[in-house]
Amino acid sequence: MRYQILYKNCEKIWGPLLAVRGVSDIPFGVFVRITMPDGRKKQGKVLQLENDLALIQVFEGTKDLNAKDTRIRFDYEPFRIPVSAGMKGRIFDPYCRPRDGLGEIISDETRDINGVPINPVRRAYPRDYIETGISAVDSLITLIRGQKLPIFSGSGLPHNEIALEIAKNAKIKDSSGNFIVIFAAMGIKNDDAMKYYASFEKEGKLDNVVLFFNLADDPPMERLIIPRTALTVAEYFAFELGYEVLVILSDMTNYCEALREISSARSEVPSRKGYPGYLYSDLASIYERAGRIKGVKGSISQIPILTMPNDDITHPVPDMTGYITEGQIVLSRELNIAGVFPPIDILTSLSRLMKDGIGEKYTTPEHPHLAAQVYASYAHAKNIRMIANVIGEEELSETDRAYLRFAASLEKEFIHQGTEGRTIDVTLMKAWEMLRILPRKELNKFTDKELEENYGGSR
C-alpha cells in the first residue's frame, strides 16, 4: 500500500533539511521522494513529525529546490534496496542503482537498508582468519572472520592503495567457502574510483567484488546511506548465500562529517568538535553489523578506513571508532616517508580477536609466540634506536646492533612488500627470517621446541 499523495506545502528548506506542512498518516522514519521544480528527483527520510509538519533529511542535498514548486511523496515503508547474486562485478550508487551503465540487475528480493540488529544471543564468536596478503597484518594484526578492524590513516597516506591491495589479494585459507569483497567508497576521488575498477578488471577479480561509489563530487548526504546499503548487500551474501564477506568502508571520516552537518542543521547540542552526541551509537549501528550468526554459514568482516584529522588519534572519529571496533591498524607517516608500503605501525596496531583465530588449529602452532616475539623485539629495537641516536651506534653492544639490523630489515623487507601479495606461509617464513637476525638467546617468547624446529638451520 503506497501513498500517492503529492504534498506541495513545502514550508522551509535549509542545509540538508526540508520541512513540509499539511501531512497526515505518515509513518516515522520512512523514505521520501522529492520532485524538484525541474522534474528531477531526490530522496530523503523523515527525521521528525509534529502535528502536520514533517522534517525531512534530503540525501542528495537541497540545491535547486524551491519552496513553491517542490513536490513530496512519502513511501509507506523504510527504504529498501534490491539484492541479488547477480550484483557481483558491478558498480552501484548508494541507492543500489547501477552506475556502470551495464543495465538493471534482476532481483526478486528487496531489503530494508537499516538491517535488523543482531541479537547478541544469536552471535557466534569470531574464529578463523582472513588472509589479507599483507605480512604485517596477517602475522601480527590478524583479521578474524566476523571482526571489525579499522585502518587509522592520515591525509596523504596510502590507505586507498592498501584497501585496493587487500581487496585484490584477500582470501580465505582453503576453498571452504565462497569469498567476496564489498567495497563502499564515500567521497573518494573520481580517478581513484576508476583505478579501483580498472585494477579489479585487470586482475580478473571482478567476480569477487561488489562496488558502491559515492564520489567526491556526489552529494555528501548520500554518504549516510552508502555503508548501510553495502552492509545490506553483505548480509544477503553472508547470511543468505553463505559467503565469507569482507566489507571495506572508505573513508568513514567523510561519513562522520555528513552526520555532523545534519546535526548542526538541526541545531542539536554537540559533544566534541561539533560532532553529535550520538556519533558513537550511529557508528555502532554500522560497525556492529559485522559478525557471525550461530548455525548460519557465512560471516561479515569489516575494514573501515578513516583519516585522522591532524593525525590526532584522540579526534572523535578515530576515538569513537576505536571504542567500537576490535582493534586497529595504524599507518605511520614516518614509515611512509621512508618508502615503506604498506606503512603499518605494528606497535600501535592491535587485533583484539587474533588470539582466537590463529595458532594450532588455523595457522601454525607457534604463530601466537611468533607475533609476541616480533612485537617485543621490535619495541626493544626502537628503544635502542633512540639510545643510538643519542650516544652513537659505536657505543652499542653486539646484541644491540643486531637489534638495529633486525628493525631495519623488518621495516624494509617484512613490513614493506610493495604490491606483492603474500600467502600466510610466505609471511610466517619471512618473519622467522627476520628473527634469525637476532641471537637465539634473545628469543624468549618461544618454547625450546619451537626454537629447535624453526630457528635451528642458520645458527
Added chain:
Amino acid sequence: MKIYKINGPILKCHDDGSVKVKEMVEAGPGKLIGEVIDVSRSSATVQIYDNTDGLKIGQDVYGKGRPLSIRLGPGLIGSILSGLGIPLSTGPSPAAAPAVFNFSPAVTPEEKVFPGTVLGSVPEYGIKHCIMVPPGITGDLVKIQGGPAAPGDTVAEIRTVSGAIEKIGLFHDWPVRERRPFKERLGIAEPFFSGQRVLDFIFPLGRGGCAAVPGGFGAGKTIIQHSIAKWGNADIVIYIGCGERGNEIAQILEEFPELNDPRTERPLMERTIIIANTSNMPVTARESSIYTGITIAEYYRDMGYDVVILADSTSRWAEALREISSRLEEIPAEEGYPAYLASRLAEYYERAGNYLCLSGRKGTITAIGAVSPQGGDFSEPVTQQTKRYIKSFWVLDKDLASERHFPAVSWNQSYSEYIPDLEGWWLDNSKTDWAFLRQKIKDILQEADHLENIVKIVGFESLPDKQKLSILAGDLVKKGFLQQNSYDENDAYCVIEKQIAIARAITDFYDTASDKLKKSVSYYKISGLPAIEKIVKLKFMKFPSDEIENALSSIRGELIELA
C-alpha cells in the same frame, strides 16, 4: 493519549492530565514499551524503549498505571536479559529455567510475617532462592504450601492488618528506579577479592564498595571486568553489557558455561545474570539497563547473598542520558551532558553497599563500573562525576597498555580509600601485615620510577649498585606481580595466599639483596641469579603445588648462598 510529535525515541502526546510521571506506557499498534518523562495539564512527554520507525501522529499511547518494573523470582540466574529485563534468548538455553520450582517452606502458619521475612526457598542451581514477603506487606501467615509451584501459583497467604488476604507467589514486580528497602546500612569491613593482584593487594575494594575503571579504548576495561565476573569471590554476578560489543556478550555465553567457579566447582553461568544492551540496540533501553541490573542485585542481596555488579560501560549509559536529554531540548551542562548526570550516577552507586536486610540477613552489593572517557581524557564529566561516588579508582593507562603491560592499572594514578577499612580483616584472617607489605611494594615502584627518569639521561651503567638493584626490584614487581595474563590458565586469577607468597618472595629478595650489596657482593652477581627468572615465573605456577613450593625454597636458597 494521542501522539502529536515524534522525535526519535521521544514522543509528545495530548493528555487530559491524568497520566503520571514515570508511568509505564505502551505506544502504537506495536505496543512499544515506554515511560512518561514529564506531564502537564494537557500533554505528556514519553520516551520509548524501542525503535520508533513506523509510528504515526495521532496513534494511541496507553498508560499502564504502574511504573517501569521487572519481574523478580527464580529463573533469573543464567539468563540473558534486555535493558528492560526481558529475556533475549527464546530458544532452549543452557540455563533454561524449569517451569515448576520445588518450594520448601521455612515458616509455619500463624506466624507473624513482615516485609522480607523468608517464607521458604526454591533451589536455583547451587543456591537457595529465598521467597520473601514482598516489601509493603505485614500480617499473619494463614497458609503456606510446600511442593511444586508454577509461576502463577500461590505458595502462601497472609492476612494483613486490614483483614485482607494477600496471596504470595514465587514472583513479584518491582519498579526498577526505586531502591528496595532494607533495615540498615553497615560499614565496609571485608575485602572483595577480584583475583587480580594489582587490585586485591595494591588498590583493594571492600565488599559493598564501589570502584570505577576508567581507560581509553583498548586499555583493558572489558578484560578486567570479564576477569572479575569469572573469578571475583561473589555469590551472584550481574554483568551489564551497556552499549558495548555484541561479540563480547557472545564470548561470555561461550566461555562461562564451560568454566567453573573455583570456590563451588559449578559452571560460572550458574551464578551469572547478563543484561545486554549492545551498542546496536535501542539507546533508551541502555539508560534503563543499569537500573534493571541493580534492582536484581538488590533482590539477591535481600536473600543474604554477596552480589557484584559490573557495568561496561557507564559512559555509554551517560551518553544515552545525554541523547535523551538533548531530544527533550533540556539545557545542557558540560559537554552536552544534562545537569542531573551527577545525581543519576550517585543514585546508582549509592545502591551498592553492605546491608542488614529486611530479612535480618546480611548481604552486599559491590559495584564496579567501566568509564570510557572521550579521547582518553580523564577530565571529562563522566570520569570526574563518577569519582565523587566511588572509593577505588583503577586507572588504565594507555602507555602501559601499548607496552602490553596488562592489566594496565597505573600505580601512580590509581587509588583505594578502603585500606583503613580492610586492615583489620587482613590481620585477623591472613596473619599477614598486608598494609606493611603493600607499602613496601609501592615504595619499590616509586623508587624505580624515579630512577628510570635518571637512566634516560645518564644511562643505566652510571648508576651506583644500590640504585641498579632498585630498578631490578621495580622490574620484578611489574613483571612478576603487577602484570597478570588473563589468557594463562594459572595466571588468569590469583588467590590471596598466592598473592602474599609472590609479594613476599619479591620483597624478601630485595631486602636480602640490599643487605648483600652492603656486604660488598656485586650487583651483577645478584642480577645474574637464576632466582630472578624464577620469581617472574611464580605467577604461572599452580597454587598450592609442590612446584611453587620448590621454586620458593630454591629462591630462598640462592639468596642465602650469595656471598
